[in-house]
Amino acid sequence: MSDTQARTSTATDGGAEALKTSKNLQTFRRLLTTDARIAQTPKEVVWTLNKAKLYRYIPVVPEPQRKKLPLFMVFAIMNRPHVLDLRPGHSFVEYMLKHGYDLYLLDWGAPGPEDSQLKFDDYVLDYLPRAIRKFKSVADCDEFSMLGWCLGALISTLYATLRPNDGLKNLLLLTAPLDFSNKTSSGFSLWTNAPTFNPDRVVDSFGNVPGELIDTGAKMLKPVENYLGTYLNLWENIDNPKVVESWHAMNTWVRDIIPMAGEAYRQLINEFFKENRLMNGTLVLRGERVDLGKLKANLLNVIAEADHITPPCQSEGVLDKVGSQDKQVFRVRGGHIGIMAGSGAEKTTWPHIEQWLGARSG
Amino acid sequence: MSQTNETFNPLDPTGMLKSMRDASLDAWSKTMIQFVNTEVYSQATGALLDAWLANSDPFRKLLEKTMTQALTSLNLPTRDDVTRLAERLTQVEMRLDDLDAKLDKLPRAARRGPAVSGSKAHTEEKS
Numbered sequence: 001m002s003d004t005q006a007r008t009s010t011a012t013d014g015g016a017e018a019l020k021t022s023k024n025l026q027t028f029r030r031l032l033t034t035d036a037r038i039a040q041t042p043k044e045v046v047w048t049l050n051k052a053k054l055y056r057y058i059p060v061v062p063e064p065q066r067k068k069l070p071l072f073m074v075f076a077i078m079n080r081p082h083v084l085d086l087r088p089g090h091s092f093v094e095y096m097l098k099h100g101y102d103l104y105l106l107d108w109g110a111p112g113p114e115d116s117q118l119k120f121d122d123y124v125l126d127y128l129p130r131a132i133r134k135f136k137s138v139a140d141c142d143e144f145s146m147l148g149w150c151l152g153a154l155i156s157t158l159y160a161t162l163r164p165n166d167g168l169k170n171l172l173l174l175t176a177p178l179d180f181s182n183k184t185s186s187g188f189s190l191w192t193n194a195p196t197f198n199p200d201r202v203v204d205s206f207g208n209v210p211g212e213l214i215d216t217g218a219k220m221l222k223p224v225e226n227y228l229g230t231y232l233n234l235w236e237n238i239d240n241p242k243v244v245e246s247w248h249a250m251n252t253w254v255r256d257i258i259p260m261a262g263e264a265y266r267q268l269i270n271e272f273f274k275e276n277r278l279m280n281g282t283l284v285l286r287g288e289r290v291d292l293g294k295l296k297a298n299l300l301n302v303i304a305e306a307d308h309i310t311p312p313c314q315s316e317g318v319l320d321k322v323g324s325q326d327k328q329v330f331r332v333r334g335g336h337i338g339i340m341a342g343s344g345a346e347k348t349t350w351p352h353i354e355q356w357l358g359a360r361s362g
Numbered sequence: 363m364s365q366t367n368e369t370f371n372p373l374d375p376t377g378m379l380k381s382m383r384d385a386s387l388d389a390w391s392k393t394m395i396q397f398v399n400t401e402v403y404s405q406a407t408g409a410l411l412d413a414w415l416a417n418s419d420p421f422r423k424l425l426e427k428t429m430t431q432a433l434t435s436l437n438l439p440t441r442d443d444v445t446r447l448a449e450r451l452t453q454v455e456m457r458l459d460d461l462d463a464k465l466d467k468l469p470r471a472a473r474r475g476p477a478v479s480g481s482k483a484h485t486e487e488k489s
Binding site for chain 1: 390394398399400401407408409415416418419441445448449452455456459462463466
């Protein structure tokens with residue numbers, strides 16, 4: 001090769017490399033600033049109250065082949081529930097529909113200033129029973145299964161304990177924060193139990209706790225991963241459409257933050273994190289003491305072994321306290337969100353949940 | 363990020379740099395996780411947040427008071443007025459939901475109705 005040819009080849013390579021980098025930068029910027037199409041599974045609204053909405057997913061399996069017990073899903077109150085139906089081809093909702101479940105999802109919505117007085121008492125004894133009443137009417141059933149995730153699992157547990165005769169047959173808890181006896185088990189426990197932390201001032205100042213504050217708290221549990229690692233990971237895989245699509249969908253969900261009702265936050269920190277009232281048997285909602293021994297539904301407790309938001313010790317203890325005869329723990333390798341929305345969920349968590357539920361939905 | 367370069371080649375400077383970067387990021391990440399899980403960090407962030415809220419509180423209250431006065435003098439609804447209205451709307455929605463619950467019971471009652479009257483008639487016939 002002559003000198004001229006070599007120089008031309010180097011220049012061409014350099015140009016192509018520059019062009020590729022420029023294209024990758026554009027893709028990177030697009031992924032950071034746009035929203036992916038998430039929560040695409042067809043659904044209809046069957047009930048609303050204030051900001052809360054109850055969705056029914058359109059079944060894909062003919063009625064005679066469907067499971068007898070419908071499934072009611074409850075997500076946390078400070079996040080959108082779209083992570084249950086992240087993207088077509090990788091969605092827990094889609095998976096369960098294909099397995100013949102009649103599926104309902106309660107979306108709490110984003111609280112406004114007028115909702116700052118909402119407490120767990122209201123979610124557990126007002127909103128949830130009303131939504132379940134409508135759900136039972138639409139699904140035309142007396143018995144049902146319920147799945148709760150994160151604070152949704154806490155709300156589901158409280159409901160199942162206080163209303164054991166409402167028809168709840170199976171209760172699935174995913175990464176449920178219930179036992180706060182270990183004050184050093186997670187960053188959240190440590191931070192909220194610090195004597196300098198004043199949740200009352202937070203609520204009195206803001207009304208509703210801003211989503212940004214909750215989001216920052218969650219990200220600071222793993223600061224390097226959340227503020228740097230995730231973007232480095234994206235940049236390194238920017239040529240891989242599968243990784244890019246998955247990252248974009250997850251980032252869209254992560255960025256969609258909502259506030260948390262102020263009084264519910266105050267209650268969560270004071271009565272749960274600090275005083276551990278649920279496990280101590282001293283929690284009272286609207287005059288009713290919450291006695292976990294009254295929970296009779298079949299119980300599957302799904303624990304994420306590498307969960308830094310709800311460490312395993314916050315979920316494990318509940319099994320000894322509940323009155324259920326049929327109770328199981330399922331430990332999954334993964335984090336708080338990864339066990340249900342990660343790439344391995346379809347092969348591990350979802351089939352186990354489906355098999356457990358399927359055996360009890362006949 | 364925590365993935366290690368499994369095809370490590372000492373003669374490949376880019377791969378070596380990448381491995382070094384990954385290793386240092388891993389170490390940094392572990393150090394930071396340990397740091398945020400210390401009493402010192404917990405107390406410091408709690409104190410910082412509290413100080414910020416305590417110091418900004420008078421300004422926030424002053425702004426709210428001024429805004430309320432301005433809106434009232436212009437005969438416009440204040441934030442509290444809108445909040446109260448929204449709360450009342452939720453109460454109305456709850457009443458509607460109570461009505462909806464009663465309406466939903468009707469078809470079930472109707473389905474049960476003939477069976478009940480049938481069994482009643484049967485009992486009457488027997489007697």
